[in-house]
Amino acid sequence: MVIYVEILISLLTNVLKLTGSYVEEGYFTSVEEVI
Known part of the structure; x- marks a missing residue:
């Protein structure tokens, strides 16, 4: 479960x-377009 959370955060x-x-x-x- 912790590994899943780390992958989700990454x-x-x-x-x-x-x-x-x-x-x-x-x-x-x-x-740039405006200028």
């Missing part, structure tokens, strides 16, 4: 990193 952190980088890229591209 997956969540990876998803957050991917979504965070995607949001940052989208934000910077939108700023």
Whole structure:
């Protein structure tokens, strides 16, 4: 059970990193378009 929780946490952190980088890229591209 503990191993399952650790895998779940690692997956969540990876998803957050991917979504965070995607949001940052989208934000910077939108700023470049405005400028």
